[in-house]
Structure formats: C-alpha cells, structure tokens
Amino acid sequence: MTGNPLLAELARAPRLIPWRNWSGAQSCLPLARLAPKDLDELVQVVRQAPGKIRPVGSGHSFSALVPTDGTLLSLSFFSGLLDHDAATLQAEFAAGTPMSRMGAPLKAIGQALPNMADIDYQTLAGAIATSTHGTGVGFPSYSAQVRGLQLVTASGEVLDCDSNRHAEVFNAARVSLGALGVATRVRLQNRPAYRLRERQWIAKTEELLEDVAKNTRENQHWEMLVVTHSDYALSIALNETADPATPPTDPAQEGGNEFVSLIENLDKYVSDFPETRRVLLNNLRHFANFQDRVGDSYEIYANVRSVRFNEMEYSVPAEHGPACLREILKLIRDKDLRTWFPIEYRYVRADDIPLSMFEGRDSCSISVHQHYGMDHHNFFAAVEPIFWKYAGRPHWGKLHGLNARQLQALYPRWREFTQVREALDPTGKFLNAHLSSILGVA
Structure with missing residues (x-):
C-alpha cells in the first residue's frame, strides 16, 4: 500500500471534502476522493481501498447513484480519443471523457456520433451507465452504440469486453449504473461526420400530439418542450443538411433558453393568478422569434443549460406517449401544481440491453423538471403514478421512487443483469444505499 501515493494519502485520513451533484439535491462526505492517473494505479485503488467505492463523472445525475461515505473515484485523467478505425467508423475513448469534448476529435477523423442528448456535460462512462439518450424514432441511446469496453472489477481484474469476449458481462455493462466495476475505455460505433439544421416553432400542444406520426416521420430528430399552464409547446426538429453553417449564436438563445427565461420571469409575478397566467403564457408565442441554425452535428445537438433544476423522467411504450402526456398536463392544470419548467417529450428506438429503459420496446421519454430552488418532492410524487399506469421505466440518472x-x-431480463453483478462483485464493493435499494441487495 505504501508504494501507491494515492493509497498512502487515504491511509493518513486526509481532510474530508464534501461532494454534491449539479443540482445540489445529492451530496455526501466521502472518506476519500481519488483520481488515479493510469490503469495500474486504478487497479491498486480498487483492490486496496477500504469500504465502498463509487465512480463519479460530471455529477449530472439527479438520482443518488454517487453518494457514499467510502471512496469517490474520478476518471478525470482517463480522457481523450485513444484509437479509431476508418473502415468500420468506430472510435475508442477513455471513459472519463466529457461528451462535450468528443465532437471535435471525432470530426478530425471524419466521424460523428449518430445522435446526442441535448446536454453534453456528462462523461462517456456516466452517459452509457444510465442509458442517456437523445431523440428520434430511428435512434437508440448512447449505450446501444457501444461495441466494446474495458472494465476493472471489484477484485481488480481488467476485463476487455465485447460481443465475443466476456459477452455476458459486455451485455450487462452497457447499462450498469456503475454497479459492475469501473469502465476505463469505451469503443463506439459512429458514422461519417455531418451537419444538422435546427428548426424551432411554437404550436398548440394538442395539435403537435395529433401530428406526432407526421413530425416523427418527416424529421430525423423531433421533440417538444411543453409549456405547463399553457396551451402551447416549443417544437424542435433537427435534420441532416449539406447547407453551410450559420454564424454562431448567443448560447443563451440556443435550445429555447431565451423562451424558458421568459417563462421563468412570468412565473415570478402571476403564479397566484392561474387564468391570467394562462393568457399571458399563450401570448408569449407572439414574442418568440426563432432562427434556423446549421452547424456540425455535435454543435447543434447540445445546448447550454444555465438554469439548474431537478428532473424526473420515465420512458413509456411509444404508443402511450400522447395519452401519458395528456394526463400529466391535466393533473397539473386541475391541481394547479406549482411548476414552470417545460416538460420534455422525446422518442427513442428500442435496444437489447438488459437494464436499458428501452430494452425490447420503442419508447417515448417524458421528463418533468423543477427549478432547483423550488421543492420538487410533492410535484414529482403527484406526477409519478401516471408514469406507473403506463408501465413507465424511470431514467436511471433521474429521480424516481x-x-x-x-x-x-x-425488466424481462432483470435477473440476467443481477447475476452478472453478483458474480463480479459478490461483496457489494460498488454499491451504495440507493443501488442496494433499486437492485434488491440486502
């Protein structure tokens, strides 16, 4: 142990440094916060650190996946493009690479991710661990694009996994919640680099729901941000284009940020007057002016999210998406539930990963948000039973009960995952209280 400076530091019981997530809703005071510089150092830490270990990325998960009083393990030194294959359009990244730092290196080798989420703050390992996704009926989550990964298990064994090597581990590890070990490298299936055009417009929510089939058929990527306490939504469509890039825009205006700011300010003054609020919100459409944006795919997918919030998201069978959303909006209206953040409505293609929210079924993902300064517990508790009614599966990185x-x-293949976890980590070294609860480990 004395040969490893990180473990020597741990043995001296250094000053404890608190951790909290992006929204501030999750926090902990770990015994140690370590960032190994290479694979050998990481293996030593996993083998010898006392107590529990939880890997941590950018802290953008809202659920309690990270908190521990043991060791928080950062992969901040495991970053960057490691290898690529021009023939197969595959690329391998260190697992701690922020998604925001993958687009440019991929473009340099003529590749791009087939799809991206609208936030790119997450690390690659964190994004695949929670089946993070974008939108588009023809596009699955990040996890479905994984073709290989390296995993350090609880015993310190290093497993290189793909569909031929340690196939059962590979299948489970593509969505693992960080419960199988520490991912260090991830190989992704990509496509040739491309540009996107973003078009935004405001329409009545009910009209957009009636036109779901048309909107999803005519656009590669379509979603809407439904303005609660109003009759309208912001509709967003992204499509591949060969048109030249448009000039850069103010990040505050991207992805509907300017529109969201208007709604926030309105909530401050008229939330106590429901009918007045609805009239004013409905009339905001007359002040909204959206310009098309064209740019490299990774620049168009991701948006700056400067307002912090907490989030709950469930994925329901795709055919139930409109009915589920209508019930949520009716509940908010009938109970006058206090919220102003738009509801995000997206589609995701099915995959074959045991613990993926999209395993075996095309899905509609519906996200409800609450400003970080407002209490989210009662609001989320009121909405959540509607998701259960439609057999919704919660996003692993977001709040649920x-x-x-x-x-x-x-999850039809639940046992397939838990058997792999029990074999790789029989003592629960990578579990915390939240994971023990959701995985059923005593």
Whole structure:
C-alpha cells in the first residue's frame, strides 16, 4: 500500500471534502476522493481501498447513484480519443471523457456520433451507465452504440469486453449504473461526420400530439418542450443538411433558453393568478422569434443549460406517449401544481440491453423538471403514478421512487443483469444505499 501515493494519502485520513451533484439535491462526505492517473494505479485503488467505492463523472445525475461515505473515484485523467478505425467508423475513448469534448476529435477523423442528448456535460462512462439518450424514432441511446469496453472489477481484474469476449458481462455493462466495476475505455460505433439544421416553432400542444406520426416521420430528430399552464409547446426538429453553417449564436438563445427565461420571469409575478397566467403564457408565442441554425452535428445537438433544476423522467411504450402526456398536463392544470419548467417529450428506438429503459420496446421519454430552488418532492410524487399506469421505466440518472421489487417487474431480463453483478462483485464493493435499494441487495 505504501508504494501507491494515492493509497498512502487515504491511509493518513486526509481532510474530508464534501461532494454534491449539479443540482445540489445529492451530496455526501466521502472518506476519500481519488483520481488515479493510469490503469495500474486504478487497479491498486480498487483492490486496496477500504469500504465502498463509487465512480463519479460530471455529477449530472439527479438520482443518488454517487453518494457514499467510502471512496469517490474520478476518471478525470482517463480522457481523450485513444484509437479509431476508418473502415468500420468506430472510435475508442477513455471513459472519463466529457461528451462535450468528443465532437471535435471525432470530426478530425471524419466521424460523428449518430445522435446526442441535448446536454453534453456528462462523461462517456456516466452517459452509457444510465442509458442517456437523445431523440428520434430511428435512434437508440448512447449505450446501444457501444461495441466494446474495458472494465476493472471489484477484485481488480481488467476485463476487455465485447460481443465475443466476456459477452455476458459486455451485455450487462452497457447499462450498469456503475454497479459492475469501473469502465476505463469505451469503443463506439459512429458514422461519417455531418451537419444538422435546427428548426424551432411554437404550436398548440394538442395539435403537435395529433401530428406526432407526421413530425416523427418527416424529421430525423423531433421533440417538444411543453409549456405547463399553457396551451402551447416549443417544437424542435433537427435534420441532416449539406447547407453551410450559420454564424454562431448567443448560447443563451440556443435550445429555447431565451423562451424558458421568459417563462421563468412570468412565473415570478402571476403564479397566484392561474387564468391570467394562462393568457399571458399563450401570448408569449407572439414574442418568440426563432432562427434556423446549421452547424456540425455535435454543435447543434447540445445546448447550454444555465438554469439548474431537478428532473424526473420515465420512458413509456411509444404508443402511450400522447395519452401519458395528456394526463400529466391535466393533473397539473386541475391541481394547479406549482411548476414552470417545460416538460420534455422525446422518442427513442428500442435496444437489447438488459437494464436499458428501452430494452425490447420503442419508447417515448417524458421528463418533468423543477427549478432547483423550488421543492420538487410533492410535484414529482403527484406526477409519478401516471408514469406507473403506463408501465413507465424511470431514467436511471433521474429521480424516481421505485425499488427493486417494482423495477424487476418492468425488466424481462432483470435477473440476467443481477447475476452478472453478483458474480463480479459478490461483496457489494460498488454499491451504495440507493443501488442496494433499486437492485434488491440486502
């Protein structure tokens, strides 16, 4: 142990440094916060660190995946493009690479991710661990693009996994919640680099729901941000184009940020007057002016999110998306639930990963948000039973109230994952209280 400076530091019981996530809703005071500089150092830490270990990325998960009183393990030194293959259009990245730092290196080798989420703050390992996704009926989550990965297990063994090597581990590790070990390298299936055009417009929510089939058929990527307490939504369509890039825009105006700011300011003054609020919100459409944006795909997918919030998201079978959203909006209206953040409505293609929210079914993902300064507990608790009614599966990185008994009924291949976890980590070195609850580990 004395030969490793990180472990020597741990043995001296250094000053404890608190950790919290992006929204501030999750926090902990770990015994140690370590950032190994290479694979050998990482293996030593995993083998010898006392107590529990939780890997941590950018802290953008809203659920309690990270908090521990043991060791927080950062992969901040595991970053960057490691290898690529021009023939297969595959590229391998260090698992701690922020998604925001993948687009430019991929472009330099003529590649791009087939799809991206609208936030790129996450690390690659964190994004695949939670099946993070973008939108588009023809596009699955990041996890479905994984073709290989390297995993350091609880015993310190280094496994190089793909569909031929340690196939059972590979299948489970593509969405693992960080419960199988520490991912260090990830190989992704990409496509040739491309540009996108973003078009935004405001329309009545009900009209957009009636036109879901048309909007998803005519656009590669379509979503809407539904303005609560109003009759309207911001519709966003992204499509591949060969047109030249448009001049850069103010990040505050991207992805509807300017529109969201208007809604926030309105909530401050008229939330106590529901009918007045609805009239004013409905009339905001007359002040909104959206210009098309064209640019490299990674520049168009991701948006600056400068307003912090907490989030709950469930994915329901795609055919139930409109009905589920209508019930949520009716509840908010009938109960006059205090919220102003738009509801995000997206589509994701099915995959074959045991613990993916999209395993075996095309899905509609619906996200409800609450400003970080407002209490989210009562609002989320009121909405969540509607998701359950439609057999919704919660996003692993976002807030929900389910435990293992309820979750395993939603995942036909649940046992396939838990068997791999039990084999790789029989003592629960990579578990915390939240993971023990949702995975059913005593």
